[in-house]
Amino acid sequence: MMADVKEPWPGPRTREYLSLSERYEPRCMTQQAPVVWERAEGVVVWDVDGNRYIDFTSGVLVTNVGHSHPKHVKAVQDAAARLMNCYDFPTPARVKLAERLVEMTPENLDKAFLLTTGSEATEAAMRVAKRYTGRHEIISFYGGFHGRTYGAMSVAGKTGTKRGFGPMMPGVIFAPYPYCYRCPFGKELETCGLFCLEFLDRVVEAESTGDIAALIIEPYQGGAGFIFPPEGYLKRLEEWAREKDVLFILDEVQSSFGRTGRTFALEWEDLRPNLLCLGKGIGSGVPTSALLGESRLFESLAPGEMSSTTGGNPLSASAALAVLDIMEEEGLAENALRVGKLLMDGFLRLKEEVEVLGDVRGRGLVMGLEFVRDKRTKEPAPDLTWEAVLRLCRSGVLVGRVGLYGNVIRIAPPLVITEEQAEEALGIFSKVLRGL
Numbered sequence: 010m011m012a013d014v015k016e017p018w019p020g021p022r023t024r025e026y027l028s029l030s031e032r033y034e035p036r037c038m039t040q041q042a043p044v045v046w047e048r049a050e051g052v053v054v055w056d057v058d059g060n061r062y063i064d065f066t067s068g069v070l071v072t073n074v075g076h077s078h079p080k081h082v083k084a085v086q087d088a089a090a091r092l093m094n095c096y097d098f099p100t101p102a103r104v105k106l107a108e109r110l111v112e113m114t115p116e117n118l119d120k121a122f123l124l125t126t127g128s129e130a131t132e133a134a135m136r137v138a139k140r141y142t143g144r145h146e147i148i149s150f151y152g153g154f155h156g157r158t159y160g161a162m163s164v165a166g167k168t169g170t171k172r173g174f175g176p177m178m179p180g181v182i183f184a185p186y187p188y189c190y191r192c193p194f195g196k197e198l199e200t201c202g203l204f205c206l207e208f209l210d211r212v213v214e215a216e217s218t219g220d221i222a223a224l225i226i227e228p229y230q231g232g233a234g235f236i237f238p239p240e241g242y243l244k245r246l247e248e249w250a251r252e253k254d255v256l257f258i259l260d261e262v263q264s265s266f267g268r269t270g271r272t273f274a275l276e277w278e279d280l281r282p283n284l285l286c287l288g289k290g291i292g293s294g295v296p297t298s299a300l301l302g303e304s305r306l307f308e309s310l311a312p313g314e315m316s317s318t319t320g321g322n323p324l325s326a327s328a329a330l331a332v333l334d335i336m337e338e339e340g341l342a343e344n345a346l347r348v349g350k351l352l353m354d355g356f357l358r359l360k361e362e363v364e365v366l367g368d369v370r371g372r373g374l375v376m377g378l379e380f381v382r383d384k385r386t387k388e389p390a391p392d393l394t395w396e397a398v399l400r401l402c403r404s405g406v407l408v409g410r411v412g413l414y415g416n417v418i419r420i421a422p423p424l425v426i427t428e429e430q431a432e433e434a435l436g437i438f439s440k441v442l443r444g445l
């Protein structure tokens with residue numbers, strides 16, 4: 010057994026750190042179960058009281074190659090000892106990483122600009138799009154999340170991300186995302202003919218001043234509750250954008266590096282975005298992000314017009330190169346598909362038995378479990394979801410809560426998880442969710 014959590018929970022050292030945190034840290038961070046992480050290996054996390062958990066968070070979809078992977082650790086240690094930062098001077102690690110990213114993404118993406126955070130990558134994408142087109146409007150989607158800096162926050166399709174921080178960046182146009190479990194048009198997928206795409210024309214007709222630079226979209230919406238669009242939606246959206254001369258920005262900050270069972274989620278529909286934002290898993294814990302794009306777009310910026318102090322520094326670039334090696338050598342995308350299927354089958358079985366488990370959706374090793382008071386009315390059950398999060402953590406599986414209504418449990422273990430580890434976790438889910 011990997012998971013091993015002792016009572017009392019939280020333990021004494023955990024309580025000590027929690028009270029220090031309460032005293033010295035602001036409460037603006039995401040609410041988490043009372044677990045103070047001390048160390049981790051692969052998918053197993055130890056807290057400061059020695060309790061052992063199976064990690065189903067990957068620290069918000071970051072540690073794709075598993076915690077403290079020896080090859081990753083060595084790359085970081087070597088880079089730290091050799092050279093950490095040099096600001097915009099090229100280094101072997103940075104240029105090799107740029108080359109590999111360009112080689113592994115669709116061929117129209119022939120430049121890679123390395124940055125530090127996901128928000129920086131989405132900001133940069135919008136800046137490039139505005140400069141290249143000379144236009145200012147950006148289409149974004151209900152429920153969308155692209156980061157917390159001002160431009161990124163302005164395209165957030167969720168009040169929780171921007172409440173009280175206005176005014177926002179002007180020129181953002183919001184369109185419905187296909188949240189099919191709660192279709193904003195009350196339609197059914199079998200018969201809707203992707204009405205939300207047709208509706209996009211009406212949105213633009215009503216809201217645009219005729220100055221649209223780009224649209225920005227996630228291949229699945231993470232923060233909104235792991236909402237996956239129906240097959241074909243993204244490809245049709247891409248075609249729509251091409252027809253309307255609108256640049257297509259795909260925000261793969263969290264969906265990339267094997268998470269959905271392919272290296273990039275865009276592979277599922279053979280998408281060809283003009284700009285591609287990467288983050289999280291690319292550094293697997295070392296702050297790293299990237300904006301991939303077409304050279305014609307980047308050429309609209311003059312030297313010195315866009316850069317970042319630590320972006321692509323040798324430390325983060327070396328870490329990312331190690332991540333790419335590990336992903337290939339260990340077949341992590343394939344593992345995500347294989348173990349993901351086992352988990353998905355298990356959760357779908359549970360959905361039949363658990364009265365409050367309204368929807369189970371996902372791809373590869375990223376899923377959302379949506380909780381409701383009543384399967385017929387679909388009334389969201391955020392309190393119950395939080396109770397489930399606490400009980401799961403107390404039973405040895407670390408999870409977090411997300412969603413437009415705070416009623417979704419995020420399933421996102423590191424991609425190195427084995428079938429046995431997944432079975433053990435499923436056993437814990439089964440016990441906890443049946444007891445809700």
Ligand SMILES: Cc1ncc(COP(=O)(O)O)c(C=O)c1O
Nearest residue numbers: 126127128154155156231262263
């Ligand atoms: C789709 C997406 N874009 C952008 C971001 C922002 O990334 P960061 O927190 O690294 O700035 C996130 C983070 O959760 C994300 O999920």
